[in-house]
Amino acid sequence: MNGHMMQARALFPGLMASATVAAAATFLSQHYGAPVMLFALLLGMAMNFLSQGGPCLPGIELAAKHLLRLGVALLGLRITLGQIAELGWFPVLLVMGSVIATMAVGLLFAKLAGFKASFGVLTGGSVAICGASAALAISTVLPSHPLRERATLFTVIGVSALSTLAMVVYPLLSQWLGLNNHDAGIFLGATIHDVAQVVGAGYGVSTSTGDTATVVKLMRVAMLMPVIVVIAAVNRKHRSADEPKAVLLPWFVTAFVALMLLGSMDWVPKVVQTGGNELSRWCLVIAISAIGIKTQLQELTTVGFKPILLMLGETIFLAALIASVLSLYSRQHSLF
Numbered sequence: 001m002n003g004h005m006m007q008a009r010a011l012f013p014g015l016m017a018s019a020t021v022a023a024a025a026t027f028l029s030q031h032y033g034a035p036v037m038l039f040a041l042l043l044g045m046a047m048n049f050l051s052q053g054g055p056c057l058p059g060i061e062l063a064a065k066h067l068l069r070l071g072v073a074l075l076g077l078r079i080t081l082g083q084i085a086e087l088g089w090f091p092v093l094l095v096m097g098s099v100i101a102t103m104a105v106g107l108l109f110a111k112l113a114g115f116k117a118s119f120g121v122l123t124g125g126s127v128a129i130c131g132a133s134a135a136l137a138i139s140t141v142l143p144s145h146p147l148r149e150r151a152t153l154f155t156v157i158g159v160s161a162l163s164t165l166a167m168v169v170y171p172l173l174s175q176w177l178g179l180n181n182h183d184a185g186i187f188l189g190a191t192i193h194d195v196a197q198v199v200g201a202g203y204g205v206s207t208s209t210g211d212t213a214t215v216v217k218l219m220r221v222a223m224l225m226p227v228i229v230v231i232a233a234v235n236r237k238h239r240s241a242d243e244p245k246a247v248l249l250p251w252f253v254t255a256f257v258a259l260m261l262l263g264s265m266d267w268v269p270k271v272v273q274t275g276g277n278e279l280s281r282w283c284l285v286i287a288i289s290a291i292g293i294k295t296q297l298q299e300l301t302t303v304g305f306k307p308i309l310l311m312l313g314e315t316i317f318l319a320a321l322i323a324s325v326l327s328l329y330s331r332q333h334s335l336f
Contacts, residue, residue, distance in 0.1 A: 011059040019063075021047060050293050067286050071282075095190060095219045102127055102318045118151075130195060137228060173319075181205065186326060189216025
């Protein structure tokens with residue numbers, strides 16, 4: 001008992017510091033309409049001195065690692081198999097194909113720019129699936145590297161900024177393309193990076209567009225599980241003999257699938273689902289606050305313009321792909 005009390009006391013200062021930064025970021029996000037992850041990162045980096053040794057470090061490390069995984073696991077409460085079935089086969093195939101294609105393009109662009117393949121996987125996955133949440137989740141199964149946390153932070157900052165820009169530009173783009181409310185919902189849900197920005201953009205067009213966009217976006221969130229499993233399997237296969245084998249199916253992926261299946265069978269009470277979604281959001285915001293606290297701003301200023309162009313290229317590719325497929329699909333169906 002005394003040992004647990006001592007451990008709790010050691011973790012408390014860092015956890016409280018990370019939670020305080022997360023609360024401040026949430027307040028600013030609600031009042032100024034900017035992504036909460038971006039505020040959490042920036043405020044966290046401003047508190048970097050807390051990670052330079054001292055009593056806060058153990059709790060910050062715990063928040064950056066374990067709360068992150070818990071938050072990802074609880075994302076499974078957001079999606080049900082029934083939601084996917086309601087939209088039919090076309091959006092499902094569109095989401096699956098676009099995720100695979102965008103991650104492949106991310107790998108190709110990263111290779112052309114001289115980056116490691118893992119950075120292409122990280123940025124491509126964050127653009128293709130669910131923005132900052134995907135970046136945080138994918139980073140947990142990438143190979144260990146001294147620059148992994150810096151790459152993750154940069155990806156979260158970049159994808160959050162691009163998601164905010166897309167929330168403003170993409171509804172106008174969908175009108176310019178002449179998409180009806182249903183197709184506009186598919187376009188917005190399949191292209192905008194973060195869930196919150198999808199909701200804002202979709203319901204800004206119409207209620208039906210918002211409903212469609214939200215479900216399509218949650219389908220992309222569901223793709224996070226198989227993507228993580230594949231990445232973990234590939235990394236496990238390519239590790240050297242002296243490195244410890246990675247777990248093929250991390251516990252948080254198993255929990256994600258279990259919660260999604262329980263929700264699909266209506267075994268999760270509404271109040272539990274709502275509370276779980278809110279807990280997931282807080283875990284992710286606290287985790288990214290802790291990662292921000294661990295990172296020095298000058299480290300991010302050394303990355304240059306190539307990573308920015310990489311993420312911008314992936315974002316443009318995804319939008320062009322979805323718009324092209326929607327246009328072709330609509331044109332073919334108008335002939336019958």
